[in-house]
Amino acid sequence: MCGIVGYVGPRDAEEFLLEGLRRLEYRGYDSAGLTTLSPSGRFHVTKTVGRIDALADALVEQPTPGNLGIGHTRWATHGIPSVANAHPHFGGDQVLALAHNGVIENYLSLKEKLLAEGYQFASSTDTEVIAHLIARYLKRLAEEGIEQESDSPYALPIAAVSKALSKLRGTYGLVIVFRDWPDMIVAARQGSPLVVGVGAGEHFVASDASPLAGYADKIVYLADHQIAIVRADKLEVTHRDSGRIEHAVHDLAIEASDVELGGFPHYMLKEIFEQPESLENVMRGRLVDEDATAKFGGLNLTPTDLRHVNRIILTACGTSWHAALVGEYLIEELARIPVEVEYASELRYRNPPVENGTLLFAITQSGETADTLAALREMKRKGHPTLAICNVVGSTIAQEATGGVYLHAGPEIGVASTKAYTSQCATLAMLALHFGRMRHLSFESGKRIIGQLRALPDVIRRTLDLNGEVRRLAGKYCHATNILYLGRQYNFPTALEGALKLKEISYIHAQGYPAAEMKHGPIALVDRETPSVFIMPQGFVYDKVMSNLEEIKARGGPVIAIAAEGDKDVARLADDVIYVPPVEEFLSPLVTIIPLQLFAYHIAVLRGCNVDRPRNLAKSVTVE
Ligand code: AGP
Numbered sequence: 001m002c003g004i005v006g007y008v009g010p011r012d013a014e015e016f017l018l019e020g021l022r023r024l025e026y027r028g029y030d031s032a033g034l035t036t037l038s039p040s041g042r043f044h045v046t047k048t049v050g051r052i053d054a055l056a057d058a059l060v061e062q063p064t065p066g067n068l069g070i071g072h073t074r075w076a077t078h079g080i081p082s083v084a085n086a087h088p089h090f091g092g093d094q095v096l097a098l099a100h101n102g103v104i105e106n107y108l109s110l111k112e113k114l115l116a117e118g119y120q121f122a123s124s125t126d127t128e129v130i131a132h133l134i135a136r137y138l139k140r141l142a143e144e145g146i147e148q149e150s151d152s153p154y155a156l157p158i159a160a161v162s163k164a165l166s167k168l169r170g171t172y173g174l175v176i177v178f179r180d181w182p183d184m185i186v187a188a189r190q191g192s193p194l195v196v197g198v199g200a201g202e203h204f205v206a207s208d209a210s211p212l213a214g215y216a217d218k219i220v221y222l223a224d225h226q227i228a229i230v231r232a233d234k235l236e237v238t239h240r241d242s243g244r245i246e247h248a249v250h251d252l253a254i255e256a257s258d259v260e261l262g263g264f265p266h267y268m269l270k271e272i273f274e275q276p277e278s279l280e281n282v283m284r285g286r287l288v289d290e291d292a293t294a295k296f297g298g299l300n301l302t303p304t305d306l307r308h309v310n311r312i313i314l315t316a317c318g319t320s321w322h323a324a325l326v327g328e329y330l331i332e333e334l335a336r337i338p339v340e341v342e343y344a345s346e347l348r349y350r351n352p353p354v355e356n357g358t359l360l361f362a363i364t365q366s367g368e369t370a371d372t373l374a375a376l377r378e379m380k381r382k383g384h385p386t387l388a389i390c391n392v393v394g395s396t397i398a399q400e401a402t403g404g405v406y407l408h409a410g411p412e413i414g415v416a417s418t419k420a421y422t423s424q425c426a427t428l429a430m431l432a433l434h435f436g437r438m439r440h441l442s443f444e445s446g447k448r449i450i451g452q453l454r455a456l457p458d459v460i461r462r463t464l465d466l467n468g469e470v471r472r473l474a475g476k477y478c479h480a481t482n483i484l485y486l487g488r489q490y491n492f493p494t495a496l497e498g499a500l501k502l503k504e505i506s507y508i509h510a511q512g513y514p515a516a517e518m519k520h521g522p523i524a525l526v527d528r529e530t531p532s533v534f535i536m537p538q539g540f541v542y543d544k545v546m547s548n549l550e551e552i553k554a555r556g557g558p559v560i561a562i563a564a565e566g567d568k569d570v571a572r573l574a575d576d577v578i579y580v581p582p583v584e585e586f587l588s589p590l591v592t593i594i595p596l597q598l599f600a601y602h603i604a605v606l607r608g609c610n611v612d613r614p615r616n617l618a619k620s621v622t623v624e
Contacts (some may be wrong), residue, residue, distance in 0.1 A: 004352030009202020020211030028075025036066030092135025102171035111208035160380035214256030292446025300403030327428030366620030367395025401464035
């Protein structure tokens with residue numbers, strides 16, 4: 001869960017490497033480093049513990065000149081955050097330097113062999129093993145005279161890399177520079193994302209597209225088992241098994257403004273306020289009035305295939321799993337197809353009986369979450385159609401799924417997912433409409449649902465006007481140590497998501513429950529210090545939720561209610577009420593979550609937490 005960058009070209013490499021690491025900081029931020037290689041073959045390296053700001057300060061004292069270099073921002077898996085464990089790591093007698101994103105499972109056994117051969121280790125990382133392993137093969141293959149057998153000046157370093165990679169078990173995104181070949185970077189991937197930005201007479205390498213915005217306008221998505229030789233004016237891609245391959249070059253779909261704060265104090269708040277546009281983007285071109293349905297260009301399934309779907313499995317992690325829960329209610333209500341929601345980390349090993357006619361959707365913002373990728377691969381191995389609902393174009397899950405739907409929500413940089421969540425829920429609503437209209441959902445109902453969906457962005461704009469009110473409320477509750485979130489039916493997932501948002505950025509313990517579940521135990525937690533947030537828009541379980549609210553009030557628990565405008569009853573009981581615009585129940589989770597995103601955000605700010613880079617977390621969890 002780290003971020004890696006590389007640059008070769010006429011510019012001062014340090015400038016791009018540092019800015020690139022800033023943009024990748026959401027992937028890991030406990031230590032960082034970069035190294036450049038001068039044409040004379042001298043390495044300049046600077047590494048620090050902590051965030052990229054610390055590295056930037058250190059570079060003032062210890063600059064890294066040169067037009068070629070690599071960099072890394074870390075989320076420690078092997079070895080504590082320290083300067084010694086920070087990347088890049090050197091191989092052999094500093095014949096190469098590399099930075100790595102991923103985990104090498106068999107590093108200990110390889111390390112023992114290298115130690116026995118006299119290699120010295122400066123760190124306790126798995127990554128340094130790769131560096132020494134490549135250095136070992138560079139030496140051996142040179143002794144075997146491999147260079148004489150090939151006309152490529154890079155035959156030796158490429159052969160050494162291939163040989164070393166063949167010994168590794170695990171995942172990697174790698175950028176490697178060689179002392180004796182100071183005009184190229186080798187980039188290789190297996191299970192961790194890696195892209196190359198194509199510029200005029202320069203190339204950029206990065207873990208994802210965000211560092212490229214404003215630097216390159218073309219992008220190459222590397223796939224597993226591919227090795228790229230990246231030079232200033234040339235990019236060659238080879239595949240482990242099939243040698244040199246033609247690589248597809250795509251237009252870069254993001255601009256610099258997408259990855260800048262745009263006047264907001266934090267990316268999370270910017271992304272909360274981008275939700276009206278991200279919802280317009282996810283629906284654009286997908287709502288079909290003449291058929292009163294939704295259409296998707298990338299499912300790669302025929303209407304007959306879709307007609308024969310008799311079970312849907314939605315699998316995901318974290319916030320995406322909460323969107324899957326909303327999807328279950330939507331698809332079962334609108335399409336009458338049985339749906340199962342599975343934690344990807346459980347599904348990958350649970351081996352459930354899955355009969356034909358089952359469709360799997362892997363829901364993921366980043367497209368790189370290891371558990372979700374593994375669950376998708378497991379279902380694909382068994383021959384089931386595996387679709388992805390994903391935000392990052394060209395990501396691993398998007399590449400490996402048999403089809404899918406892109407969210408087009410734009411880069412989501414805040415670690416706490418917000419706009420991706422509402423876009424995932426909107427996509428699931430459109431899929432429910434699509435499946436429903438292939439079954440029993442009437443033309444009339446389809447029209448009504450399309451009307452509701454189209455009205456959503458403006459409803460969200462109105463809901464965002466509550467920001468000031470929610471900030472005041474956050475001031476009242478920011479000292480709480482435990483908060484309960486309660487909802488029923490469509491808004492049970494909202495309770496879970498609201499609690500997760502608060503937990504992950506303010507570090508306050510919070511728990512979401514189906515409101516009726518309280519009396520089966522959790523109500524014991526209720527006291528004057530433990531607020532309960534009730535998510536209770538109008539709908540067929542409103543009265544039930546109101547009785548649950550009264551049970552909490554009867555035990556002296558403070559109550560915050562998220563209710564629909566015009567609801568006078570709740571104001572008589574709740575201590576505080578946030579009124580959201582009314583929408584039909586099946587879309588209410590996309591509206592009721594907005595004040596909960598803002599509530600968590602303002603409480604975290606008031607508690608002085610780093611909202612965009614919460615402790616112990618990273619934006620995409622690429623290790624198991
Ligand atoms: C949500 O705010 C968290 N960042 C986390 O739970 C996230 O949803 C989870 O890691 C899944 O990520 P994905 O959607 O990129 O697969």
